[in-house]
Amino acid sequence: KCHLESAKMLNLDSSVDASLNLQSRPDVLTCTYWKAPIIWEGMFDPRLYDEMHKMRGSSVALTVFAVGRYLDAYLHTFLNSSEQHFMVGLPVTYYVFTDMPEKVPNIKLSPLRSMKVIKVEKNFRWQDVSMMRMKSISDVIESDIRHHCTHLFCFDVDQVFTGRFGSEALGDSVALLHAHYYRLPKHLYTYDRNPNSKAYMETGDFYYHAAIFGGSWKNVKALTEACYQGIMEDKQNNVEALWHDESHLNKYMVLHKPSKVLSPEYCWDTSIGFRSDIQVTRLLWAPKYYDTLRTP
Template identity: 70%
Template sequence: MTASTVSLGAVLSQGDPGEEHPVLYLSRKLLPRETRYSTVEKEALAIKWALEKLRYYLLGQEFDLETDHRALTWIHSMKDHNSHLTRWYLDAYLKTFLTSAEQHFMLGLPVTYYVFTDLPDKVPNITLASQRNMKVIQVEKYNRWQDISMMRMKMISDAIESEIRHSFPYVFCFDVDQEFKGRFGSEALGDSVALLHAHYYKLPKHRFTYDRNPKSKAFMEDGDSYYHAAIFGGLWQNVKHLVDYCYLSIMEDKINDVEAKWHDESHLNKYYWIHKPSRLLSPEYCWDQSIGDKSDILVTRLVWAPKHYNTLRTG
């Protein structure tokens, strides 16, 4: 994908690396308002536009996305949100997450998706099945993604206290940059549900990336497993206990000018070390397709979406 001062362009190719053959060429002129976008925004727009135009070729396929514009890496370190880029982030991840959830997540059961965002008007419209609803909750805007990651614990706690506990017995919390690929149903329910991290479940304990700073509330000398904060859940009472514990620990660290190694995930691992989960999900429930050895993963139920952080992540 590429962009100029007046147009967008893209090429769909197939074949082995270094031997690709073009299948389709695309181009269009920029709209008058789009010509006023910054260079970075134009390049990001080219990616969004090309993926939308080629979606029927790409659906269900693994593919590489290439752009020739190095300036896009600037987004990785920018200090504030950009409304165009944030909307495209939601388009890229949230739409895929929700549409795939409608095909695989807790089918036949009533489900409400709670979407936390500082830009509620940018959330894409999704057609939901019967007994499926979505509620968008506007939250405070944070400049750093690390703060978003940590402060989501308070957001979840507040939502459980104000609404969820009156309507549902179970709560599951997901990172949105994931895609459902297979059944994720009632077999995953439990009083307290944790997920084994795909990158650590085979490693010896001394390689687990616990927080080793004794000044942090997340400090751990030892543990049993390394858990992934991309998914956790259970009965609402237990989820609230978990997120309250993590939030209070995070705030105490802030008072002491400490930040845990992996932010909320470090505190979550400390919690599960003290309060053992009643149900443990295998990495098939959140698999990273870049991992070469998947000999013991027979089914992938949820996969990490391609992390184009150099083009989409803010902070």
């Protein structure tokens, strides 16, 4: 059985998974060696999860960054689709970080849902915009999220919800399998291999995608602080990890194993083509217009 009985005693989210009896599937890996569930379609009953989390009083913060040209290109579609599919029925607070608060689209939110817009400076390099999210997120957890929400998910903005992304994804510490790597052998994982970087690692468990991570506010605070610290130490040493914040996230997750892993259904790239194990797509990569979006 893929759960921790001891989690019940500690009242961790893993106890929800334990009591709701996750099923396994023959065609995919549904459990890590440290006994964290890997969530795939068909393993869970969505109604039971929603009931359980309502009963427990779970409330979810979503952070998303739309800095510079990413705002016009993606934010409207992201927020509209998340109103349709993200944690429907639970209280949700959006934390939108942008350099242009006045341009944030006015979306009609369902009851129990609200939005806070937070102004950030626009970094010159896109790599810094991406990495500095770690600092902004840990700051807002401390000043706001910890007082209002039990859980937190952090998202890239260049994606669109297309199916249920619900309370089955909630956990104490949650990481996502990268769609392009989940079937590849480990030696092809693009971890940072520069011993001078804080993100350096030889081997790991999976290759996680930094477009989504989450957990309890406490765990996400620890994660974002550790990643930010690694990023700043690298800057002092004049190195940059291969895939920026994603490299630091992978390093953190090998040292602090996630309690729940999301299958690539939760962030699929349709350009990969048909895969029999992907039975639903819950969130899709939006087109990446790097040439126009990343020029300062």
